[in-house]
Amino acid sequence: ISFYLQDLFFPTPGVNVTTAIVLPGTNNATMFGMVAIIDDKLTEGPSIDSKLVGRAKGILAFDSISNISLLASITLELEGRDGNINLLGQNRALDPQREISIVGGSGEFRFVQGFATLRTHSLE
Structure with missing residues (x-):
């Protein structure tokens, strides 16, 4: 599954x-x-006007005094899918690539686990 978080x-x-x-x-x-x-919004492409494929809902807490890092607890709701994917972990926002834990899900994503790879496309 690939998408852009706006x-x-x-x-x-x-x-x-x-x-x-x-x-x-x-x-x-x-x-x-x-x-x-x-x-x-979760979109198909990098433009905010790209096709909507879902939403990311949750809490971000900036947790470092030395760099831009945040603890993220996020639920991914994907269009046309029965269930959600839950993410939890630290996100060092300025690192070119990082991983966050997939800690569970519901519906068709029940018992899912693993990791998601995050990359920043642009900062404006």
């Missing part, structure tokens, strides 16, 4: 906000302490 963390005015910052954090450089709730 995380609009600091969107421009007029753009549909998909992230709510619950706590602002204490460190401007690494966002340490920031907690956010997400309801992000």
